[in-house]
Amino acid sequence: MSVEHAGRRCGQLPQGIGDTEHRLATARSAAGATSVERPQVQIEWRLRKVMASRDVWAAKELRELLIQRAGFELSLQAVSDLMKKQPVQVKVATLQALCTTLRCTPNELFGIDTPREVSLADDPDNIEPRGEQ
Structure with missing residues (x-):
């Protein structure tokens, strides 16, 4: 027996939730040449x-160093994957172990390139109420 909310089973996300990347890409391509690309931070x-x-x-x-210095064990394949390609996500525990092992900071592991055009003041989606009446 399943419980349903608004025509879906519990635990299921409403259609459209969780596929934000896909929806944004579809909206951009549908808009064609008139769409405005916003500068993005590159990591x-x-x-x-x-x-x-x-x-x-x-x-x-x-x-081996992860085990010796941080007491953290990853499979050889997982370590190899971390080395070969940029991860989609990194667990905090893994980041801590890498930093401990390599005696570095997260800032050294992540290079951040912020476009000069990025400004919160110019973002119409970032309008906050001032509380003044």
Whole structure:
């Protein structure tokens, strides 16, 4: 027996929730050339650069150091994946273990490139009530 809310089962998101990326991409393509691209912050995953600066070159070596220095165990495949491609998300525990192991800060692992055009003052979606009447 399932409980339903507004025609859907509990635990299911309403249609359209959770696919924000898809909806935004569809809206942009539907708008065609008249759509305005907003500048986005670019994030670069720099794990390999940080590893190289610490003379750590292989996934197996990083995995062993994670265990020794941080008491944190990841599979060899997971370490290899972290090295080869930018992760979609990183758990805080993994980030802490990497920073402890490589003796670095999160700022060293993430390179942030903020476009100059980004300004909260120019964003019409960021209008806050002032409370003045």
